[in-house]
Amino acid sequence: MSLQLEQIPIKNEHSFRSKIDVLPHIEVAWHYHPEFELIYIEKSQGTLIVGDCIDKFTDGDMIFLGPNIPHVMKNEEAHYQKNPDLHAIAWVVHFKEDSFGKEFFLIPEMYRIKSFLKKSFQGVRIDGSTKYKIIQHLKTLHASDFSQRIIILLQILQILAQSDDLEYLASKNFVESFQQRSNQKLYKIYEYVSANFQQKIELEEAAKLANMSKTAFCRFFKSKTKKTFSEFLNEMRINYSKKLLAEGSLTVSQIAYECGFNSPSYFNKQFKALTGKAPLQLRGQGLESFSQ
Incomplete structure (x- = not known):
């Protein structure tokens, strides 16, 4: 893509x-x-x-x-x-x-x-x-x-x-980093994550895409987005999970795997850390419940 x-x-x-x-x-x-x-x-x-x-x-x-x-x-x-x-x-x-x-x-x-x-x-x-x-x-x-x-x-x-x-929709950090038009490496990373976030993504893959070592890539990504690559990936997955939870047609475990998490318990932990609520509390309640 x-x-x-x-x-x-x-x-x-x-x-x-x-x-x-x-x-x-x-x-x-x-x-x-x-x-x-x-x-x-x-x-x-x-x-x-x-x-x-x-x-x-x-x-x-x-x-x-x-x-x-x-x-x-x-x-x-x-x-x-x-x-x-x-x-x-x-x-x-x-x-x-x-x-x-x-x-x-x-x-x-x-x-x-x-x-x-x-x-x-x-x-x-x-x-x-x-x-x-x-x-x-x-x-x-x-x-x-x-x-x-x-x-x-x-x-x-x-x-x-x-x-x-x-x-x-998009985070302010994303917009600010994207508007720095010299960041072609960031574009490739965003494209890759957007296309593959439902699958397992390793840090090594992202670093290779940017043609950097893992250490250099971590420093680069944090300096441009104000978050680690893992935080960015988890936030993208959690944002997608909110839509699936609002629909209420899948179980929490199904949503965890659908969003690329390999463990429902890890998904629950990350979701609560980012939203302050447990996913089960919000399942089937509509998107308005996420802003309360």
């Missing part, structure tokens, strides 16, 4: 892009782009990776992504078997910070929107009444032209800037 810079084509008569994709399945690489992205998944299911966050997505999900955050969506395996009953429908908006002029978001009236855009570099999941308001605006946007397009997009951003229905 090689990280790619995606080029977003925008028509000459538009300052930003909005579209509806209807596809047999989602087919995108691990990628990033300088545009902000709003995506509403009307129909599709699978795995979402935003930075160091592993999540699931399903029908009705909505995500907002800041510029240059690496991300990928991959459907469940059944979607790639040419089943005519399975397909993906996604509403997508791409725009740059200077789409409306280099200093547009610096004017006083844009302060709240500017603050939201700055935090969106972590990636944001949008829920609740906020999501349903935005869906209605997306439908209007798709049927609009000329200046009405800009007005509707600003209305969407204002709703987001005032919302409490937001869940931030």
Whole structure:
């Protein structure tokens, strides 16, 4: 899974892009782009990776992504078997910070929107009444032209800037380290862990990927991310486990192995250390229980 810079084509008569994709399945690489992205998944299911966050997505999900955050969506395996009953429908908006002029978001009236855009570099999941308001605006946007397009997009951003229905995805440490554009070695490590976190990953493998000795790699990784490689790997696995626990369809032991832990007791210990709660307490209670 090689990280790619995606080029977003925008028509000459538009300052930003909005579209509806209807596809047999989602087919995108691990990628990033300088545009902000709003995506509403009307129909599709699978795995979402935003930075160091592993999540699931399903029908009705909505995500907002800041510029240059690496991300990928991959459907469940059944979607790639040419089943005519399975397909993906996604509403997508791409725009740059200077789409409306280099200093547009610096004017006083844009302060709240500017603050939201700055935090969106972590990636944001949008829920609740906020999501349903935005869906209605997306439908209007798709049927609009000329200046009405800009007005509707600003209305969407204002709703987001005032919302409490937001869940931030990637960690701040990940975003800060990724924005140091010279860290090509970190990109390779993130890619590798994102693709293999459900399997056994040895420190030696990560060090070899970075072309370093284990000692040098440990120093390098800690200096860039403010955590050890083991802590980073465990946090990624625990973040994924939260989604599985919220669904409640698997036992705690099954979730431990599904997330790459080779021992349910070790999973329980790490989960409690990171969340302050035992996984069994939160199984089947929904994602809101993790923020209480």
